[in-house]
Each structure stands twice: as structure tokens, then as C-alpha cells.
Amino acid sequence: MKGYSSPAFLSLFLLLLLSSLSSVVALLRAPPRLPSLYAEKLIRQLNLFPDEPVNIAANAGRFLDAPRLVERRFKFPNLVGSTDASVRELGHHAGYYQIPRSHAARMFYFFFESRHSTQDPVVIWLTGGPGCSSEMALFYENGPFTIANNLSLVWNEYGWDKVSNILYVDQPIGTGFSFSSDRRDIRHNEKGVSDDLFDFLQAFFKEHPHLAKNDFYITGESYAGHYIPALAARVHQGNKAKEGIHVNLKGFAIGNGLTDPAIQYGAYADYAMDMGIITQTEHDRINKALPLCESAVKLCGTDGTISCMAAYFVCNTIFSAIIARAGDVNYYDIRKKCEGNLCYDFSNLEKFLNQQPVRDALGVGDVQFVSCSSTVYQAMLMDWMRNLEVGIPALLEDGVKLLVYAGEYDLICNWLGNSRWVHAMEWSGQKEFIAASEVPFEVDGSEAGVLTSHGPLSFLKVHDAGHMVPMDQPKASLEMLKRWMHSSLSRQAVDPEALVSSM
Ligand SMILES: *[C@@H]1O[C@H](CO)[C@@H](O)[C@H](O)[C@H]1NC(C)=O
Numbered sequence: 226m227k228g229y230s231s232p233a234f235l236s237l238f239l240l241l242l243l244s245s246l247s248s249v250v251a252l253l254r255a256p257p258r259l260p261s262l263y264a265e266k267l268i269r270q271l272n273l274f275p276d277e278p279v280n281i282a283a284n285a286g287r288f289l290d291a292p293r294l295v296e297r298r299f300k301f302p303n304l305v306g307s308t309d310a311s312v313r314e315l316g317h318h319a320g321y322y323q324i325p326r327s328h329a330a331r332m333f334y335f336f337f338e339s340r341h342s343t344q345d346p347v348v349i350w351l352t353g354g355p356g357c358s359s360e361m362a363l364f365y366e367n368g369p370f371t372i373a374n375n376l377s378l379v380w381n382e383y384g385w386d387k388v389s390n391i392l393y394v395d396q397p398i399g400t401g402f403s404f405s406s407d408r409r410d411i412r413h414n415e416k417g418v419s420d421d422l423f424d425f426l427q428a429f430f431k432e433h434p435h436l437a438k439n440d441f442y443i444t445g446e447s448y449a450g451h452y453i454p455a456l457a458a459r460v461h462q463g464n465k466a467k468e469g470i471h472v473n474l475k476g477f478a479i480g481n482g483l484t485d486p487a488i489q490y491g492a493y494a495d496y497a498m499d500m501g502i503i504t505q506t507e508h509d510r511i512n513k514a515l516p517l518c519e520s521a522v523k524l525c526g527t528d529g530t531i532s533c534m535a536a537y538f539v540c541n542t543i544f545s546a547i548i549a550r551a552g553d554v555n556y557y558d559i560r561k562k563c564e565g566n567l568c569y570d571f572s573n574l575e576k577f578l579n580q581q582p583v584r585d586a587l588g589v590g591d592v593q594f595v596s597c598s599s600t601v602y603q604a605m606l607m608d609w610m611r612n613l614e615v616g617i618p619a620l621l622e623d624g625v626k627l628l629v630y631a632g633e634y635d636l637i638c639n640w641l642g643n644s645r646w647v648h649a650m651e652w653s654g655q656k657e658f659i660a661a662s663e664v665p666f667e668v669d670g671s672e673a674g675v676l677t678s679h680g681p682l683s684f685l686k687v688h689d690a691g692h693m694v695p696m697d698q699p700k701a702s703l704e705m706l707k708r709w710m711h712s713s714l715s716r717q718a719v720d721p722e723a724l725v726s727s728m
Contacts, residue, residue: 260537260602260603260606261599261603263541263602264356264597264599264602264603265599266566267354267597267602268596268597268599269566269567270563270566270567270568270569271361271568271569271570271571271596271597272567272569272570272571272572273571273572273574273575273596273597274572274575275575275593275594275595275596275597275598276593276595277593277595278595278598278599278600279399279411279595279598279599279600279601280398280399280400280401280402280403280404280405280592280593280595280598281399281404281405281406281407281408281411282404282405282406282592282593283406292323293322293323293325293428294320294321294322294323294428294429294431294432295320295321295322295588296318296319296320296321296336296432297318297319297320297588298312298313298315298316298317298318299312299317299318299319299586299587299588300312300315300317300586301317301370301378301583301586302580302582302583302586303376303377303378304370304377304378304380305373305377305378305379305380306379306380307380315338316337316338316339317335317336317337317338317369318335318336318337318338319333319334319335319336319586319587319588319589320333320334320336321333321334321588322334322424322425322428322429324398324410324421324424324425325424326417326420326421326424327398327405327407327410327421328405328406328407328409328410329405329406329407329410330398330403330404330405330407330410330421331403331404331405332394332395332396332398332403332421332425333394333395333401333402333403333404333589333592334392334393334394334395334425334429335359335360335363335368335392335393336390336391336392336429337368337369337384337386337390337391337393338386338390339386339387339388339389339390339391340369340384340386340387341387341388343390343435343436344439345388345389345390345439346388346389346390346439346440346441346442346475346710347389347390347391347392347436347439347440347441347442348385348389348390348391348392348441348442348443348444348706349391349392349394349422349426349441349442349443349444349445349456350362350363350367350385350391350392350393350394350444350445351394351396351422351443351444351445351446351449351452351453351456352393352445352446352447352449353445353446353447353448353449353450353452353482353483354400354447354448354597354598354601354602355397355448355451355601355602355605355608356397356399356400356597356598356599356600356601356602356605357400357596357597357598358395358400358401358402358574358594358595358596358597359393359394359395359396359401359445360393360395360401360574360578360594360596361571361574361596362393362445362446362693362695363393364573364574364577365571365574365693365696366446366693366694366695366696366699366702367381367383367384367385367391367695367699367702367703368381368384368385368386368391368393369381369384369386370384372573372574372577374573376573376576376577376580378577381699382699382700383695383699383700383702383703384703385695385702385703385706387703388703388706388707388710389442389706389710390436390439392429394422394425396418396421396422396452397411397412397417397418397421397601397604397605398410398411398412398421398601399411399595399598399600399601400595400597400598400601401594401595401596402587402589402592402593402594404592404593411600411601411604412601412604412605413604413605413607413608414605414607414608414611415451415452415455415608415611415613416455418451418452418455418456419452419455419456419458419459420459422452422456422459423456423459423460423463426460426472427469427470427472430470430472431470437470437471437472437473438473439473440473440475440710441460441472441473441474441475442474442475442476442477442478442710443456443457443460443474443476443477443478444477444478444479444480444706445478445479445480445482446479446480446481446482446692446693446694447480447481447482447483447637447638447692448482448483448605449479449480449482450479450481450482450483450484450613450638451482451483451484451608451609451611451613453477453478453479453482454477454479454484454613454614454616454617454620455613455616456477457474457477457616457617457620457625458616458619458620460472460474461474461619461620461623461625474625475625475626475710476625476626476627476628476681476709476710477620477625477626477627477628478627478628478629478630478706478709479627479628479629479630479643480630480631480632480694480695481630481631481632481635481637481638481639481640481643481692481693481694482629482638482643483609483638484612484613484614484629484643484646485612485613485614485642485646485649486522486536486540486609486610486611486612487518487519487522487523487612488642488645488646488649489638489639489642489643489645489646490515490518490519490522490540490543490544490642491515491518491519491642491645492639492641492642492645493511493543493544493547493636493639493642494507494508494511494512494515494543494547495508495641496636496639496640496641496642497547497550497551497636499641500559500634500636502547502550502551502554502559502636503547503550503551507550511543511546511547511550512543514539514540514542514543514546515543517539518536518539518540518542518543521535521536521539521540521610522536522540522610522612524536525610525611525612526611526612527611527612527613527615528611529610529611530607533606533607533608533609533610533611534606534607536610537606537609537610540610544637547636551636554636555568555569555691556568556635556636556637557569557635557636557637557691557692557693558632558634558635558691558692558697559634559635559636559691560634560691561691571596574596575594575596578594579594614646614650617650617652618650618651618652621652621653621654621680621681621682622652622653624681625681626681626682626683626709627681627682627683628683628684628685628705628709628714629643629647629683629684629685630674630684630685630686630687630694630705631643631644631685631686631687631694632687632690632691632692632693632694632697632698633686633687633688633689633690634689634690634691635690635691635692637692638692640686643684644684644686647682647684648684650682652682654679654680654681654682657679657680658677658678658679658680658682661677661678661679662677663675663676663677664676664677664715666685666687666701666705666714666715668700668701668704669700672688673687673688673698673701673704674686674687674688674701674705675688676714676715678713678714678715683709683714685705685714687701687702687705
């Protein structure tokens with residue numbers, strides 16, 4: 226088999242791959258898109274219009290002699306119903322962290338203390354893209370507040386800060402308010418991403434030593450299906466090597482993520498057909514490209530380079546072909562249509578964060594807010610098709626919990642593909658996990674999803690939700706987080722008083 230990994234064989238294979246790409250394109254009658262067009266489309270569909278494609282600020286030098294981590298307590302102006310609350314009572318912080326493994330990069334983050342107790346777990350949230358700001362989730366999914374149409378902030382009854390001390394980080398560098406004055410700081414892979422986040426966590430726990438002993442969880446969505454397992458492995462490795470402060474990692478949760486591309490690209494046509502957005506004939510024709518996609522992803526593996534780019538182009542032809550058939554369906558939520566280019570309207574995010582009083586409160590100086598960075602998206606293309614499932618079994622064996630959850634109406638990171646890779650994953654509890662029966666995930670006496678779990682592994686299919694589960698099912702998602710962190714998802718959180726009265 227030695228010959229098969231030789232450079233000559235590799236080039237031959239790539240040549241074949243690329244020449245068959247044109248036949249796949251002809252077969253599927255869908256033009257391949259340039260990555261820049263994917264990135265542009267992603268951003269416009271959300272009604273976002275960042276002024277710059279990436280946050281590379283020439284005038285960022287003045288930050289460089291500031292201390293490594295600069296954090297301030299703040300209070301958002303226009304926070305409805307909190308005129309009396311003091312900045313100290315709110316426990317809201319915004320900060321910049323100077324990244325050590327960089328030339329001149331600073332990472333922006335929000336830290337919201339739990340509304341319930343300082344003892345609550347520390348949770349970090351990572352939005353995907355790649356290249357979209359975690360503030361998207363903060364204001365539209367699971368943060369302490371949502372943005373009203375008049376640009377006031379209204380408290381979110383189901384914010385995840387009700388059960389955790391939660392961090393929202395703008396990353397990779399160049400995303401959101403995170404910036405550098407040096408283009409070389411743009412990240413291209415999970416090593417860059419996870420080292421930066423690991424370094425940040427070290428600095429954060431040094432700044433807040435009383436939180437370091439709390440339980441710690443990594444969460445996020447979409448492309449964070451790559452970031453989350455990479456960071457979990459990085460933290461675990463750091464703990465084992467006694468590198469810096471011990472981070473009390475208890476688990477990681479991936480929401481509608483992209484983690485195991487070979488399996489997930491194989492599920493696209495099946496999901497689309499099951500949901501009635503393509504016919505059997507279309508399904509069969511589209512899946513003719515699948516063997517080529519699968520060989521390309523296999524060649525890409527966990528650390529391929531050009532082969533991973535080739536896989537990106539080949540495999541995304543499958544997704545494009547489905548979209549071409551499905552018309553104006555919103556691929557984050559197939560129950561919805563996209564009107565023109567617009568699938569969601571997150572434009573208030575930019576309007577809100579570009580207000581001068583808000584910027585002053587956050588201490589961002591004249592740094593731009595890049596809601597989604599097309600440059601960061603393209604810089605991560607080589608990383609896209611890499612398999613991030615491979616590092617997970619070792620974490621499970623060491624008792625670190627994993628929850629994979631997925632809103633049932635999302636196409637792009639659909640539940641079927643996620644369920645398949647979770648079931649296919651080889652670990653000591655695989656047999657029992659596969660044999661475990663599905664149980665209802667009940668919230669307020671009605672079924673909010675269906676759950677499969679064994680030991681540290683849980684898979685939850687969430688009803689009536691698309692790609693952004695906490696936006697579509699805020700109450701169920703808060704329940705999910707709470708039960709998963711504290712005990713078991715399958716058990717209702719037991720209210721001791723109710724138990725006593727029923728006895
Ligand atoms: C803005 O909208 C919120 C929520 O609808 C409302 O509570 C608040 O009073 C409004 N503020 C102003 C200044 O109109």
C-alpha cells in the first residue's frame with residue numbers, strides 16, 4: 226500500500242479528481258461556485274453588510290503596549306427595565322485579549338456572569354461561519370438579551386446566563402471586534418483556532434481565579450462542529466500535560482455542526498429526499514457524485530491540504546445541486562423560504578453594535594465590527610473537509626461528556642448526517658449507544674425532541690427547530706443545557722418540593 230501515498234500517486238489522484246469534477250458538474254447541471262461567492266452569499270442571506278471583509282486594522286498598534294488582557298465591566302445603554310441596576314450588579318464584562326502566538330492580534334469577548342449563581346458552570350459559546358461573530362448567538366439565540374426593533378435591549382427569559390457564566394468570543398482573528406494589524410495572523414486551521422482559544426482561557430481563568438474550579442463546558446454551532454472538538458482536545462491535552470491552569474472541562478456540545486464531512490455530505494441527498502425537497506430520481510442522480518466526494522474526503526483525512534480543497538469543490542457540488550432543485554428554500558430551515566437573497570434578517574446586530582454609545586460602553590475604540598468575515602471564511606477552506614470526529618473517542622473514554630443536538634428542519638448541518646456520524650463513532654460504549662432506545666425529551670409535559678444516550682454520549686433531535694436551535698426553541702434549549710450539565714438529559718430536572726408534596 227506504500228505506493229498509494231507517494232507524491233506521484235497523489236498528484237495523479239488529484240488530477241483525476243479535478244478532471245472528474247467537470248464531469249460531476251456536467252452530470253449535476255450545477256455550476257461550481259467560487260468560495261468567495263459562497264462567503265458573500267452566506268453573509269448577504271443574513272442581511273449583514275460588514276464594511277470590511279476582515280478586521281485587519283492598520284491603526285491597531287496603539288493597543289500593543291496595553292496589558293495582555295483588558296477587561297471592563299459595562300452596562301449596555303438602552304437596556305429595558307434595568308435603569309436601576311448598577312454596573313457591578315449586572316456582572317457584564319467586555320474584554321480584549323492580546324494573543325501570544327500572533328504578531329499583533331487581539332481577541333474580543335463578552336463575559337456575562339450567571340444571573341443565578343457564581344458557582345454555576347463556565348460555558349464558552351462559539352458561532353460558526355467560519356468567520357461569523359459569536360454576537361450573532363448572543364443577540365439572536367441564547368444571550369442575556371435580544372435586540373428590539375427600536376434597538377433597545379430586552380432581557381431574554383431563556384438566556385443561557387440563567388444557568389451559566391457565559392463567554393462569547395469573536396474568533397478566528399479578523400471576526401467581529403477581534404482584529405490584528407498583521408495579515409499573517411489570519412488562521413487557516415484548527416491548530417491555530419484551538420491554540421488561540423486555549424491561550425485565551427488560560428488568561429481568562431487567571432483574571433477570574435474563583436471561576437477556574439467551576440465546571441467548564443464548550444458549546445457552539447455550525448462550523449463550530451470543527452472548533453468545539455478541536456478545543457476540547459486542546460484543553461484536555463493541556464490538562465494532562467499540566468500546562469498552566471487546570472481547566473475543569475466536563476463536556477462539549479455541538480449544535481447543528483459540521484464534524485465528520487464524509488458521513489455528513491453522504492446524508493444531504495437522503496435528508497433532502499426524506500423531507501420532500503428533491504425527488505428519488507434527483508436524489509439518485511445527485512448521489513452519483515458521492516463516491517468521488519467520499520474518496521476525496523478520505524484523501525483529505527485529518528490534515529490534508531490540496532486534497533482538502535479538492536474535496537471541498539467536489540463535495541459542495543452535491544449541496545449546490547440540491548439547492549438548485551429546491552429553489553428558494555431556506556437551507557437553515559427548510560420550512561421557510563428565502564425572499565430574494567434574504568433568508569434571515571440579522572441587520573439589527575450591525576445597527577446596534579455600530580451605535581457610538583454602545584461602542585463606547587464596550588471600549589472598542591475605532592475598531593470595526595465585522596459581523597461575518599468573507600476573508601476568514603476563505604482562509605479556512607482547507608480546514609472544511611477535515612474530519613474532526615477522530616479526536617472525540619479519547620475524550621469520551623476519559624469521561625468528558627458530548628452532546629450533539631440538531632434542529633430537525635436544518636438542511637445544511639442536518640440531524641440525519643449528525644446522527645449517522647455519532648452512531649458510527651467507535652468507542653467503548655458504541656454498542657450500548659446504538660442499542661439504547663430513543664426517549665422523549667420533555668419540556669413542560671410535551672415532547673421537545675427525541676434523545677439517544679449512553680454514558681457520556683448524547684444525541685438530541687430537536688423538534689420545531691432549524692439550524693439555530695436556541696433561536697427557534699429558546700425554552701427547550703435552556704432546559705437542554707441545564708439538564709445536560711447537571712445530571713442527565715433523559716431525566717426531568719427533579720423539583721424536590723414537588724416530590725415531597727406528591728409523597
Ligand atoms: C423599545 O421597545 C421595547 C420592546 O418592545 C420597549 O419595551 C421599549 O419601551 C421601547 N423603547 C422606546 C424608547 O420606545
